[in-house]
Amino acid sequence: MGTSDGLCISQGDLAAIRATPMFCALPPRALDAVLAQSELQVRARRSTLFEQDEPATAFYLVLEGWTKLFRMTVGGDEAVVGVFSRGDCLAEAPCLAGGNYPVSGETVTEARLLAVPARRIIELNRSSPEIGLAMLASASLHLKRLVDQIEELKARTGPQRLADFLVGLAPVAQGPCTIALPYEKLLIAGRLGMKPESLSRAFQRLRAVGVRINQNTVAVGDVARLTEFAGRERLMAFKCPAFRAGCGSR
Amino acid sequence: MGTSDGLCISQGDLAAIRATPMFCALPPRALDAVLAQSELQVRARRSTLFEQDEPATAFYLVLEGWTKLFRMTVGGDEAVVGVFSRGDCLAEAPCLAGGNYPVSGETVTEARLLAVPARRIIELNRSSPEIGLAMLASASLHLKRLVDQIEELKARTGPQRLADFLVGLAPVAQGPCTIALPYEKLLIAGRLGMKPESLSRAFQRLRAVGVRINQNTVAVGDVARLTEFAGRERLMAFKCPAFRAGCGSR
DNA sequence: CGGCCCGCTTGACCGAAGTCAAGCATCCGC
DNA sequence: GCGGATGCTTGACTTCGGTCAAGCGGGCCG
Numbered sequence A, B: 001m002g003t004s005d006g007l008c009i010s011q012g013d014l015a016a017i018r019a020t021p022m023f024c025a026l027p028p029r030a031l032d033a034v035l036a037q038s039e040l041q042v043r044a045r046r047s048t049l050f051e052q053d054e055p056a057t058a059f060y061l062v063l064e065g066w067t068k069l070f071r072m073t074v075g076g077d078e079a080v081v082g083v084f085s086r087g088d089c090l091a092e093a094p095c096l097a098g099g100n101y102p103v104s105g106e107t108v109t110e111a112r113l114l115a116v117p118a119r120r121i122i123e124l125n126r127s128s129p130e131i132g133l134a135m136l137a138s139a140s141l142h143l144k145r146l147v148d149q150i151e152e153l154k155a156r157t158g159p160q161r162l163a164d165f166l167v168g169l170a171p172v173a174q175g176p177c178t179i180a181l182p183y184e185k186l187l188i189a190g191r192l193g194m195k196p197e198s199l200s201r202a203f204q205r206l207r208a209v210g211v212r213i214n215q216n217t218v219a220v221g222d223v224a225r226l227t228e229f230a231g232r233e234r235l236m237a238f239k240c241p242a243f244r245a246g247c248g249s250r
Numbered sequence C: 001c002g003g004c005c006c007g008c009t010t011g012a013c014c015g016a017a018g019t020c021a022a023g024c025a026t027c028c029g030c
Numbered sequence D: 001g002c003g004g005a006t007g008c009t010t011g012a013c014t015t016c017g018g019t020c021a022a023g024c025g026g027g028c029c030g
Helices: A011-019 A028-037 A092-097 A118-127 A130-155 A158-169 A185-191 A196-209 A223-231 A241-248 B011-019 B028-037 B092-097 B118-127 B130-155 B158-169 B185-191 B196-209 B223-230
Strands: A002-004 A039-043 A048-050 A058-064 A067-072 A078-084 A104-107 A111-117 A177-180 A211-214 A217-220 B002-004 B039-043 B048-050 B058-064 B067-072 B078-084 B104-107 B111-117 B177-180 B211-214 B217-220
Touching (some): A011 A111, A028 A118, A067 A185, A078 A185, A130 A158, B011 B028, B130 B158
Antiparallel strands (some): A067 A104, B039 B111
């Protein structure tokens, strides 16, 4: 886990930092104070950021690459709670609240991160109270994401969740496009709450709505069509026999 | 939705308020300031507190009764995101962050609530920054709960989730006991992420581990056995102690 | 009293997704 | 090149939980 000091932050990174929900509401002076306390870290793939139930001492802002939050279940599987990239903030709530990390965090690819020590921020909060509100805004966003995830798990099938995931990755809102999967299928499966085998089958199902997969690149015939599929009710295949016919052709 | 002023708060309620993760870290002066701005509400069953996507203008602390947070899915089902009782705080994060409610809120039984207007709190935050941190602590707790819920949905069967729910309600950690279900089975099913039919079947399954059900009272042969069946020791949340009907020492 | 409505339970059925196991490609070191 | 990792796909089977429909019991009202 290579580290360096907090001073050499590129212009691009600075812009990214300023754009986060966490820091965007902060007056420049307060932001400078935060950055002065922080550390720029470059980490290899599969590097541990923190572990569940450890006291929370620092939170992280992703500048480049991908990271995940997860839990080990009793059965030894990991339940992925979220996957994050540039501009996302991890674990700020437990840090500031002075508790333990509720999940474990790990890099998924090589990554560049801003690590912010909790203590300093708590101190800073005293002089600039808007930091607290900014963090709350960020935490609020995470709450919303988790609620989305719960709703998704409860109300959608695997292929629909996959469709939604792909739509989120697509560079356009309609028409054809190709997408490079940002990380391994194993993790995508985890993120979508299923096993790798089910992910495979979900991709097969999506061929019926114009999705082709080859290695880790995906070709989408029409993003709008995929979006529609993602939002449909679950019994759709049952109610609309045309799909089944389409599925069968291989 | 009956209301009255914020001044006549009973001693018991005051103690409950002081024990919440939200307010327990607050200096008495700040707490008084908050309470002076708040309103005590008594509401009938099935009364709407706020609706999803509305601007968040107030948050609620439950003093008595039960409330739920939920979302309407595309299919028209409701996905229950949480069910809350005495001592729990609802929607504080979006309020303070100045966003919209990410979910809808409703009372499940007749309930007594403390309604706290967002604006005043934001102003208060300027003079006492620890309010921001206290809210963050509360938000952090909600994050943890949601993560728990996701893990549960991903890693456990219906009967296991039900067992866990019952254990959480049991007044003892081991040995026999009887439990009165706090609200309708329909809602319990929603909370556990299943349909009423499945809940019924889950209860049947639990007969194998010594659980009998009759109307809305449940007889448990041995709570420890039930806990084991649920699949793990639930590490009791560090929710400032005191209330929560019968969640004794563990 | 008889009707009805409502919440809950049961049973039959079926689709979604997990498990287990085999098959196949790619990448790597030797 | 070969042998063996590793990661992805596929197929057969099983289990879980949702759907639909019927049945039942209690409470309420005329």
